[in-house]
Amino acid sequence: xxxxxxxxxxxxxxxxxxxxxxxxxxxxxxxxxxxxxxxxxxxxxxxxxxxxxxxxxxxxxxxxxxxxxxxxxxxxxxxxxxxxxxxxxxxxxxxxxxxxxxxxxxxxxxxxxxxxxxxxxxxxxxxxxxxxxxxxxxxxxxxxxxxxxxxxxxxxxxxxxxxxxxxxxxxxxxxxxxxxxxxxxxxxxxxxxxxxxxxxxxxxxxxxxxxxxxxxxxxxxxxxxxxxxxxxxxxxxxxxxxxxxxxxxxxxxxxxxxxxxxxxxxxxxxxxxxxxxxxxxxxxxxxxxxxxxxxxxxxxxxxxxxxxxxxxxxxxxxxxxxxxxxxxxxxxxxxxxxxxxxxxxxxxxxxxxxxxxxxxxxxxxxxxxxxxxxxxxxxxxxxxxxxxxxxxxxxxxxxxxxxxxxxxxxxxxxxxxxxxxxxxxxxxxxxxxxxxxxxxxxxxxxxxxxxxxxxxxxxxxxxxxxxxxxxxxxxxxxxxxxxxxxxxxxxxxxxxxxxxxxxxxxxxxxxxxxxxxxxxxxxxxxxxxxxxxxxxxxxxxxxxxxxxxxxxxxxxxxxxxx
Numbered sequence: 235x236x237x238x239x240x241x242x243x244x245x246x247x248x249x250x251x252x253x254x255x256x257x258x259x260x261x262x263x264x265x266x267x268x269x270x271x272x273x274x275x276x277x278x279x280x281x282x283x284x285x286x287x288x289x290x291x292x293x294x295x296x297x298x299x300x301x302x303x304x305x306x307x308x309x310x311x312x313x314x315x316x317x318x319x320x321x322x323x324x325x326x327x328x329x330x331x332x333x334x335x336x337x338x339x340x341x342x343x344x345x346x347x348x349x350x351x352x353x354x355x356x357x358x359x360x361x362x363x364x365x366x367x368x369x370x371x372x373x374x375x376x377x378x379x380x381x382x383x384x385x386x387x388x389x390x391x392x393x394x395x396x397x398x399x400x401x402x403x404x405x406x407x408x409x410x411x412x413x414x415x416x417x418x419x420x421x422x423x424x425x426x427x428x429x430x431x432x433x434x435x436x437x438x439x440x441x442x443x444x445x446x447x448x449x450x451x452x453x454x455x456x457x458x459x460x461x462x463x464x465x466x467x468x469x470x471x472x473x474x475x476x477x478x479x480x481x482x483x484x485x486x487x488x489x490x491x492x493x494x495x496x497x498x499x500x501x502x503x504x505x506x507x508x509x510x511x512x513x514x515x516x517x518x519x520x521x522x523x524x525x526x527x528x529x530x531x532x533x534x535x536x537x538x539x540x541x542x543x544x545x546x547x548x549x550x551x552x553x554x555x556x557x558x559x560x561x562x563x564x565x566x567x568x569x570x571x572x573x574x575x576x577x578x579x580x581x582x583x584x585x586x587x588x589x590x591x592x593x594x595x596x597x598x599x600x601x602x603x604x605x606x607x608x609x610x611x612x613x614x615x616x617x618x619x620x621x622x623x624x625x626x627x628x629x630x631x632x633x634x635x636x637x638x639x640x641x642x643x644x645x646x647x648x649x650x651x652x653x654x655x656x657x658x659x660x661x662x663x664x665x666x667x668x669x670x671x672x673x674x675x676x677x678x679x680x681x682x683x684x685x686x687x688x689x690x691x692x693x694x695x696x697x698x699x700x701x702x703x704x705x706x707x708x709x710x711x712x713x714x715x716x717x718x719x720x721x722x723x724x725x726x727x728x729x730x731x732x733x734x735x736x737x738x739x740x741x742x743x744x745x746x747x748x749x750x751x752x753x754x755x756x757x758x759x760x761x762x763x764x765x766x767x768x769x770x771x772x773x774x775x776x777x778x779x780x781x782x783x784x785x786x787x788x789x790x791x792x793x794x795x796x
Contacts, residue, residue: 283594306355342388350383563770589621
C-alpha cells in the first residue's frame with residue numbers, strides 16, 4: 235500500500251515491491267447504518283497477493299512459548315515474540331469477538347525501523363488474536379511496536395468492535411543507535427473515534443490533521459507524537475495546532491490524485507453533492523481546501539450500499555475513465571500499470587480508482603451489538619477485483635473456511651480449478667476485453683447473490699439464536715456449515731457464469747437470447763441464430779479513423795473492369 239511519488243507522481247503509483255499496493259478502507263459508525271451495526275471495508279490490493287481467507291483457531295500456550303514472526307508481504311522471517319497464554323479465533327480480518335482491523339499504507343517520511351520485527355501485517359493479525367475491543371486493540375498495537383520495534387512504513391488502520399469505530403494512524407521513528415540499541419524503537423500514533431452517524435475513509439494517505447489533546451473518549455495518541463515531530467524538525471509551533479498528516483506524511487500531487495481522490499469519490503456518492511467544493515483538492519490542483527476526516531451520509535447505509543461504494547471507478551465524475559481513448563473500444567474503467575507515462579517530456583497519469591484489477595481479496599466486516607458474538611460477527615468476503623466480484627457471508631465464529639478460499643488452494647503461480655481467486659480472475663480478465671457488454675451480465679449475478687443473502691441472513695440469525703439458547707456450540711456449528719455451503723454455492727454459481735460468458739461472447743460476437751436461453755437458427759441442429767456484431771464504440775472508431783489517415787477509408791476503386 236505504498237503512496238509516494240517522485241517528481242509529483244512517479245513513486246506513489248509505480249508501486250514498488252509487494253506491500254499491498256494502495257488499499258482502500260471505509261469506516262462506518264453504527265449511527266450511520268440502517269441496522270445499527272458497525273462496518274469496515276477493505277481491499278487488499280497488490281500485484282503479488284493471492285486472495286485467500288486466513289483462519290487461526292483459538293489456542294492456549296504454556297508459559298515461555300515464543301511466536302515466530304514472518305513479514306506478511308514477503309514471507310521473510312523477522313524474529314520471534316513472546317506468545318500470550320490464550321489467543322482468540324480469527325477469520326480473515328475479524329475475530330470471534332467481532333473485532334475488525336484493516337489498513338492502508340501511506341508511507342510518509344520513511345521512518346521504518348530496520349531493527350524492529352513487527353510489520354503492519356503481523357500487527358493486525360497478532361492483535362486480532364489478543365484483543366476483544368477496539369480500544370484494547372489500540373493498546374495492544376502500541377505495546378507490540380514499543381516492545382519489539384516497528385519495521386513497516388506509515389500506516390492507517392481501521393479498527394472496529396460492535397460499538398465503536400476508530401481511525402488510527404501510526405508511523406515508526408526510524409533508527410538512532412546508542413550503545414547498540416535503537417533509542418527510537420517504537421512508533422508515534424494518533425487514533426480518532428468515528429463520530430456516531432458519520433463515516434470515515436482512508437486510501438494510502440494520512441488523513442488525521444489536528445486532534446483534541448484532552449478528550450480520551452474520542453481521541454487517543456502516543457505521548458511523544460508531538461515532541462518527536464518537533465525533535466525531528468517536522469513541526470514547529472504550539473501543541474494545540476499540531477497536524478499529524480502534515481508532520482509525518484506531507485501532501486503532494488500523487489497523494490491527492492492517486493489516494494485522496496478515492497476518498498473524495500466515495501464521500502461524494504453518499505453526501506449528495508456536498509463534496510463538489512473539494513474537487514480541486516482531490517484532483518491535485520489546489521491543496522488549500524482539505525477534505526474533512528469524517529462525513530455524514532445523507533441517508534443511512536446498508537451492507538449492500540457500502541459494498542457498492544467499493545466498486546467505484548469515478549463514474550460520472552471528472553475522473554471517469556470510461557470516456558477517453560484510454561478506455562479502448564469498450565469503455566474500460568481500468569488502466570494497466572504503471573500509473574504514469576511520458577509524452578514529449580510531459581508526465582501524464584492513469585487514474586487510480588477504488589475498484590482495481592490487482593486486488594487480492596476484499597471484505598466488509600460487520601459487527602452487531604444486539605447479538606452475541608457467536609452470531610453477531612459477519613465477514614463479507616470476496617476475492618479479486620471488487621468491481622467484478624461478489625461478497626459472501628462468513629460468520630466469524632466459524633471453525634473452518636470454505637475450500638474455495640482455503641490457504642494453500644493454489645497460489646499466484648499455480649492455477650487451481652477449485653480456487654475462487656483463480657475463478658474470479660478468469661471472469662474478470664474476460665470482462666476487461668469488452669467491459670461495456672460483459673460487466674452487465676456480471677452485475678446481474680452479483681445482484682442475484684446479494685438479494686439471496688439479504689433474504690437469508692435474518693432467517694439464519696434467528697435459527698442460530700434458537701440453537702444458541704440451547705447450546706452456543708450448536709449455533710457455531712450451524713453457522714460454520716452455513717458459511718461454508720453458501721460460499722461453495724457462490725463458487726458454483728460463478729462457474730456457471732464463467733461458462734455462460736464464454737458461450738455468449740466468444741469471438742467478438744454476442745449470441746442472441748430469449749428468456750435465459752440462447753436462440754438457435756430454427757433448424758433443430760444446435761446451430762445458433764446469427765449473432766449480433768456490436769463492434770466498438772464511436773469514440774474508438776473516430777480515433778482509429780483519425781490515426782490511420784486514408785489507409786482504412788472505403789473508396790471508389792479506379793480502373794475496375796467493366
